Amino acid sequence: MPHGDSSATGGPTGAERFPRWVYTRGAEPDPRFSLANERTILAWIRTSLGLIAGGTALEALDLPLEPGLRLAAAIVLLVAGATVPIVAAVEWARTERAMREDGPLPGAVTGFVLVVTVAVVGILVLLSLLLR
Structure with a gap:
């Protein structure tokens, strides 16, 4: 039985797994790397x-901050929190596909991740300075 063939064991084939654009290419990688x-x-x-x-706590708690600043910081945290899973799914798929195709792994830091990280850290530093 070939390494990537799961039809003999009754498991799903690459065409039956989601997302298909990841699983229909290449061979099954070592399970340790997929995990x-x-x-x-x-x-x-x-x-x-x-x-x-x-973000929720920042808006829900009655912190001694200007309401506009508190709302802006909460919105940035909420938007970053809602966006991170999308980026995570894309990065997972890119990495899984690269492993299946036995190609180089994608870079660890994308431009988006860097922008979100800088924005969140900047907001946290600003809030820590304002709460002194």
């Missing part, structure tokens, strides 16, 4: 939940 890739996307999801919780 590591899945753990990475789960870490991104945890980060997303933290950003959403932070």
Whole structure:
């Protein structure tokens, strides 16, 4: 049985798995690498939940901040928290496809991730300065 053929065991074939544009190309990679890739996307999801919780708490708590600034910071955190899972899914798919095609792995930091990171850190620094 070839390494990537799961039809003999009754498992789904590449054409039956989602997303098809990832699973129909190449051969099954070592399961350890696929599982590591899945753990990475789960870490991104945890980060997303933290950003959403932070944005919600920032607006819900009665902090001694200017209301406009507090709302703007909460919106940035909520938008970043809503966007991170989308980026995580795209990065997971790119990495999984690269492993299946035995190609080079995509770069770790995309431009979007860098912009979101700088924005979130900037807001947190600004809030820490304003709360002094």
